[in-house]
Every structure is written in C-alpha cells, then in structure tokens.
Amino acid sequence: MLRIIRNIARKFENYFAKLKSILEPRQFLYVSSVLVGLSAALAVIVLKTFAHSVFRFSQFLDSKLHLPYSNSTLPILGILLTVFIIKRVLSGSIEKGTSQIMYAVAKKRSVIPDKQMYAQILTSSLTVGMGGSAGLESPITITGAAFGSNYALKYRLSYKDRTLLLACGVAAGIAAAFNAPIAGVLFAIEVVLAEISITAFTPLIISAATGSIVSMLLMNEEVLFSFKSIQDFDSKNLPFYILLGVLSGFVSIYYARSFRKIEHFFSRRSKNMYRKALFGASILGILIFVFPTLFGEGYESIKLLADNQPEKLAENTLLENFSDKKWILLLFISATLLIKVFATGITLGAGGNGGNFAPSLFVGSYLGFSTAYLFNILKITNLPISNFTLVGMSGVLSGLFHSPLTAIFLIAEITGGYSLMVPLMIVSSISFAISKHFEPYSFDIKNLADKGEVFTDDKDKNILQSIEIKKIINTNFSPVKESKTLEALIEKIKESDDTIFPVFDESNTFIGLIYLDDIRPIIFSSFKIKYTSITEIVQPVKEKDAVNIDDSVEHILNTFERTHQVILPVLKHKKFIGFIAKADILEKYREQLKELVIE
Numbered sequence: 370m371l372r373i374i375r376n377i378a379r380k381f382e383n384y385f386a387k388l389k390s391i392l393e394p395r396q397f398l399y400v401s402s403v404l405v406g407l408s409a410a411l412a413v414i415v416l417k418t419f420a421h422s423v424f425r426f427s428q429f430l431d432s433k434l435h436l437p438y439s440n441s442t443l444p445i446l447g448i449l450l451t452v453f454i455i456k457r458v459l460s461g462s463i464e465k466g467t468s469q470i471m472y473a474v475a476k477k478r479s480v481i482p483d484k485q486m487y488a489q490i491l492t493s494s495l496t497v498g499m500g501g502s503a504g505l506e507s508p509i510t511i512t513g514a515a516f517g518s519n520y521a522l523k524y525r526l527s528y529k530d531r532t533l534l535l536a537c538g539v540a541a542g543i544a545a546a547f548n549a550p551i552a553g554v555l556f557a558i559e560v561v562l563a564e565i566s567i568t569a570f571t572p573l574i575i576s577a578a579t580g581s582i583v584s585m586l587l588m589n590e591e592v593l594f595s596f597k598s599i600q601d602f603d604s605k606n607l608p609f610y611i612l613l614g615v616l617s618g619f620v621s622i623y624y625a626r627s628f629r630k631i632e633h634f635f636s637r638r639s640k641n642m643y644r645k646a647l648f649g650a651s652i653l654g655i656l657i658f659v660f661p662t663l664f665g666e667g668y669e670s671i672k673l674l675a676d677n678q679p680e681k682l683a684e685n686t687l688l689e690n691f692s693d694k695k696w697i698l699l700l701f702i703s704a705t706l707l708i709k710v711f712a713t714g715i716t717l718g719a720g721g722n723g724g725n726f727a728p729s730l731f732v733g734s735y736l737g738f739s740t741a742y743l744f745n746i747l748k749i750t751n752l753p754i755s756n757f758t759l760v761g762m763s764g765v766l767s768g769l770f771h772s773p774l775t776a777i778f779l780i781a782e783i784t785g786g787y788s789l790m791v792p793l794m795i796v797s798s799i800s801f802a803i804s805k806h807f808e809p810y811s812f813d814i815k816n817l818a819d820k821g822e823v824f825t826d827d828k829d830k831n832i833l834q835s836i837e838i839k840k841i842i843n844t845n846f847s848p849v850k851e852s853k854t855l856e857a858l859i860e861k862i863k864e865s866d867d868t869i870f871p872v873f874d875e876s877n878t879f880i881g882l883i884y885l886d887d888i889r890p891i892i893f894s895s896f897k898i899k900y901t902s903i904t905e906i907v908q909p910v911k912e913k914d915a916v917n918i919d920d921s922v923e924h925i926l927n928t929f930e931r932t933h934q935v936i937l938p939v940l941k942h943k944k945f946i947g948f949i950a951k952a953d954i955l956e957k958y959r960e961q962l963k964e965l966v967i968e
Contacts, residue, residue, distance in 0.1 A: 389524055398530055402537045402572035405520055406579030409513030409541035412490055413580070414588050416505045417546065420498040421589070424665050440500060440664050441654035444716070447499025448650040451492045452642045452720040459488050461642075465722055467507050468813045470514045470539065470561055479532040480522065485515035489722065496721035500664045502653065502712035507724020509546055513538030513580075514561075533569055536561045540573050541580030543775075548584055549782035550577035552775050559772040560813070596675055596784045600753040602791050609752055610760065613740050614796040617764025618803025620736055621729075624710045624769055625804075625812045628725070631714030642720055649719020656712050660705050661686055663712040667731040671762075674702075674738040677754040695746050699739060706735035725812065729769045730762045737761020759784060760792045767797035768804035771811035836922050836957045842939050844947035848873055851880055855891070855901050858883065869936055871945050872907045879945035881909040882938065915940050922954065 389397050423443070455463050464485070473481050493508035517538035521531035536557040544553030554573045562569075638645050657663050662670040662682055673681050679702060683692040691697045713728045741757035744750050759780050767776035777793045810818040847861045851874045861870065868885040888906050915938045916925045928937060929951045936950050 386524065394530075397524075398526075398533070398572055399575060401520060401524070401526075401530075401534055402575040403579050405513070405517045405534050405537045406541035406544075406576035407583060408516040408520075409509070409538050409576070410545040410580040410583035410587075412512045412516075413509050413542060413545040413584055416490055416494050416498075416509060417588060419494045420505060420665060423498040423500070424669065440661055441658040444500035444502070444657060444664070445647070445650040445654050447495050447497075447501050448646050448653070448716065448719050448721040449643070450499070451495045451501075451722055452646040454492055454495065455720070455722075456642055458491070459484065463488050463492060463722060464511075465507070465717060466724065466813060467510050467560065468817050470511060470535070471814055472817055473514070473518070474532055474535065474561060478528055479518055479535050481511075481515045481518040481535065483515065483519045485511055486519060487512075489515075492722035493724075496716065497665055497723045500657065501716040501721040501723055502657070502663045502665070502667070502709065502728070503716045503721065503723025504666055504725060504727025504730075505723065506543065506546055506726035508722060509542040510539045510556075510724075513540075513542035532562070533572055537572050537576035541576040543580075543779075544577035545580035545584035545588075547779060547783055548581050549779050550574070550581040552779035552782055553577035553580065555778055556772060556775040559775055560770065560811075596672070596755070596759060599755050599759065599784050599789060601788050602756070603753075606750070606752060606792075607795070609740070609744065609750070609757075610792045610795050611799065613737060613757060613761060614764055614799025615803065616736060616740060617733060617761060617796060617800035618768045620706075620732060621765050621768025621800060621804045621812075622807050623707075624725075624729070624732060624765070625808055625815065627710045628714045628812070629815070631711060632718055635715075635718030646720040649715045650721075653712060653715045653719065656708060656715070659687065660701075660708060660712075662705055663709060666727040667709075668727070671731060671734040671758070674734055675755045675758045679738070679742070695742075699742055699746065702735055702742075703739050706732050706739065709735070725769065726766070729766045733762035733765030734758045735761070736765060756789060756792065760789060760796050763793050764796040764800040768800035769812045771801060771805060773797040773801045836954065836961065838920070838922065838925065838949065839918065841953045841957060842918070842947045842949050843953075846871055846947060849883060849903060850875070851903050851907070855903065855906075858888075858903065869948065871938065872903060873945075879910075879938070879940070879943075881907040883907055910938055912940070912943070916949065917941065918946065925949065926951070926954065 489508035489512045514535045517534035540553040540557040544550040680692040737757040741752035763776035763780045767773040776797045870883045918941045
C-alpha cells in the first residue's frame, strides 16, 4: 500500500515538474496556489471531523451511557498520547503556535520543516479532539504554511514565491476551517506578510477560494462554524457596542498576560514530559469537571449562547438544578470566560498541542453574551443576545491577535451577511486600539519580539533580524602580542591588507586595537619605530564599544552610530573572535530587500 502511494506521489511530482517547464512562472504559481489550497483544506477536514466526532462521542458517553467523569478523563488521555507521539515519533519536540510561521518568514527565508506537514495534524487531533481546551486553527495554519513552503522548495521556486505560497497555505487553512475565504486572505496579510503588492492577491484569493470550496463539498455542515440567527443593527445600541469594545480590549490584555504566566510556570516545571503532562492534564480534568464547556474547542457552547439558550450550558454540571436562575447562569458564564485562558494555558503547557484562535472566539462570545445578558436582566434595555455574542468574538480576536480586518470579515462571513458590519467595525477597532496601547506586539509574536527575533509589522526590522551575523563576521585577522616590538607589527602590515590589528597580552587576553591610520606618522620614522612600544599605540576597547556575537542587528547598528566606527570588534564570552563591518551589514540588507518584496 505504501509503495502504491509513493508511486502515485512520484507521478504527480513528475507531472508538476513538466508543467513547470511548460507554463510561465506566474501561471505555474496560480496552479501551485490551487494545490496548496487543496492540501490545506484536506488537512482541515481531517482535523475538524476527528475533533467533532470525539466531541459527539463524549456527549454520548455522558448523556446516554452515563459514564462518570468521561469528559474529564478524555483530555488527560489525549494530552498523554500527544506527549507520547512527540517523544517517540517527533524526536521529542514540536513547535507550537503561529509565531513559528512569522519566525520562518523573518529569519528562516520562509522555510518550514517538512515534518510540520503531518506533526501538527497528528498531535493537535489527539489533544483537541479528545477534549484539550485549545483550538485547531493554529495547527491548521502551520500545516498549510508547511505545505506551501515545502512545495516551493520541491520545485525550486524563489524566496518571494515561497513566502507567497506559505501565506497561501495559511489563507486556505483559515478559509476552509470557517468557510470564510475573505477572512483567510486578510489573516495571511495581517499576520504573515509584512508587505504585499496587488499582484500577490491573486494566488492568495485562489488558495482561499479552493480551501473554502473543498471544505463546503467534503465537510459535514454540522462541523462548520456558522450562524443564521442574527438581527439587524440598531443604532440605539451603539453605546453598548462601544462598551463591549472597551471590555474586549481589556479582556484581550488579561488573556495575553495570564497565558504567558501559565506558559512560564510550566516551562520551569519538571523536564520529565510524562510527569508534567499528567500534572497539567489532571488540573485540566478538574476544571472541565466544574466547567464542562471548556472541553475541546467550545464551538458548540458558542452556538447555544448565540441562540440565547444559556440554560443548556448548565446541563450535566454542578449547577444543573439552578439552570432557571438567571443571575447564577450569568456568574457561571462569566467565570467560564475568565477561566478559559487557564484551561488553554494548562492544555498547551502540559504538553498538548493546539492554538489560541478558537479560545479567543470562545472568550469573546462569552463576553458579548454576558454583557448583553446583564443589561437585559437589569432591564436597562433589551439588547440582541445573538448579535452581542457574535460581535464579542471579533472584539477579543482583534485585540489578542492585532488583526481587526480578519476579525471583522470572519464574523461577517460566518454569519452569512454584512448586517453586523458597523458594530463589528466599532468593537474590533476599539479593542485593537486599547490592546495595542498596552501590548505593542500581538499575542503570538510577543515572546519573539522580546527576544528581538521577529517584527512582522515592520519590514525594515524584519529584514535586519533575518541577517545572520555569524556569517558576516571576519575571523581572518592578524593578531599582535603586546610584548612584541613595533618592527614585528610593521612586518604584519607588509604581509596583509588589514587596517586594524587586535592586540593580546601573554595570557591571550584581548587588550585593544591598533588602527593603521593612527600609526602612519610613526611607521615612516625609523627613530619612532625604534623607541615606540606596542603598549603606547594600542587603543583600549571598552566592552560597551564592542559587540557580542549574540547581539541583535539593531543593537550592533546602534553601536556603530554611537562609536562613529565603520568596523567593530566582536566578542564571545568576552573573548575577541573577529570584526564586523557596517558596510557588510548594509550590503546584506540590500540583498535581502530585493528578495523580500513580493511582486
């Protein structure tokens, strides 16, 4: 069977290789975008169908067979199986989160390891499918990006085309997951591509449309996340939408900061993967026992809230006997939205795989519902529950990922129309503005930005951070011993083209530099040569005026500006290892700038 699959794959590869030689580059790119979109859509179908089937199975165990604690046990089993797969099949590690896509674009020339084409599907389906409180969209986008990147590598496409096909995989993944092609394109642009030209839209649109069509044709309608019960926008509710936007912004900040603390907590725990998984998964099981809607992606509970059926969330919970008490329901739902970040953080920190896209929609919907429900209980006004539930999703998604356009059009598309466009724009923009003020970097790239590794919203920094400093350090230098005479230095000058010479003492400790321009008056005088020592002409270098091999390019350029030098010494653990020239950095910048612009 495996041999048959390989033969079929080889035939397809040969066919596309011939096609590449026949078609013009732009035409082949269009064909490629279809194939990448198809691959991403099939990955979505596998993931979503499995997750939905397990959810239905868990409901069957709970409601029909009345097996106790089934909802709490399945996530523990899923996380342990995920850790087992990571350890035994995936070499003990797996990259999580869409930040790795941005990192690949910024620093890895859009190259994503080929194992990501199957690793994300395998692990996230076990984690989320069996009840881990995370989302499948992040693994979906990584898988799609890996398809695009590796396809481009296979057919030796340029860096520009490789980046574009990587983004096509992302767009197709989102489009297929939500049947929202416009949102898929916008997500790829807002999150992945720092800069894009008009001509690049066509492949993105083709991939997103392909992903959306395939998911509509092959995926069960129950699995698709869509809504029909919405009401027209009433301008009288505008102040309450503004309030929801403000709340969404601060909830986004709360979510991002809480998640990072949980992530940090688990990163410091035992290095034994199974022990950490069991510890975290057990806590998750307890949380799901108390708050059953934390099980899996949580899309089913969002639909119940949008239909104004909050009492159904209390079924099979400790509050089942209080399902008719509106205030208790409100407190239960509000507590769930605050605890969701802990459930997701524990799921991922314990070793499971998933993302925060679905949790952001979960939290946003619960926030929107709670806001409208509160004012309705107080009888201050009569707000449309379904509208606020849906608009709340756009608010938290926009604030957390700094992607307001994606948030607006995603909700517009899954509701089947644009009647909510005005409140979507208001809530998303306010949430984004507040979140951006307190958290300059989006949730996904915060850690990378803190390390100076990626800045997806700044093209120049993207290019600078992609420069590998180690490759442009000049380690071919002529060292000078402090104890040597000036005659020895003159011999070195005759034998090399160097204009700067590092000086070391007898214990091989770096002391400073000798600049050829500084000693020209001396070397042309035989008297001064005879009576001048190396110590007299060496220029001591303070550690702050040198650069370290691990310094960011931005820091190195700032050091050039501060010292007014064109060449700087490079240190590693306070030991001199070579020189770096400002001209070499700028030349590398110019080279990569030519490649980065997507035509």
